[in-house]
Amino acid sequence: GQNIDQPTEMTATEGAIVQINCTYQTSGFNGLFWYQQHAGEAPTFLSYNVLDGLEEKGRFSSFLSRSKGYSYLLLKELQMKDSASYLCAVREDQAGTALIFGKGTTLSVSS
């Protein structure tokens, strides 16, 4: 079966660093994606990992370990605007096919 697990909620303060973990068990694997979704808006693409290791993009980094079925999203220098839901998603099949989403992690950033 398919299973993607993330913590339901996290809290952090401005300027801090937060790590959002994601573990997955899927029948296939062809990439792991992170999305950000602000309340009432559509998800926006943040990052993509298909090989083991760290991908850095500005304040956001994403890590993947395929052997462990594990990924994390690292957010540095947190800002209030980073308060949002963060969705971990896996693509099981070839490029261009649909994603399976985890339930999302709601991050609240306070001053």
Add this chain to the structure above:
Amino acid sequence: SAVISQKPSRDICQRGTSLTIQCQVDSQVTMMFWYRQQPGQSLTLIATANQGSEATYESGFVIDKFPISRPNLTFSTLTVSNLSPEDSSIYLCSVGEGPTYEQYFGPGTRLTVT
């Protein structure tokens, strides 16, 4: 990235009626996807819409309830039929593009069934 628009942005419908949601993309794409996001929940794939063939539905979703059209490479519709309050949700279309075929989402259609 592709620009995706959806109509309507929101609607309130009565039980037993149907709503058709339109999704327009500003470029030609092979695959389009329809997702549902119930209140406070994550995204669930309803179906994959390929141009020129029948849509492929996920477990728990059937064509009679969620008929999909894909007449060309830039447009698709999703109809939610015989509405019940349990269909109240946000419906999003998405396309896969870019070097990694990451998915981009339309703004969504918020449906409330009374």
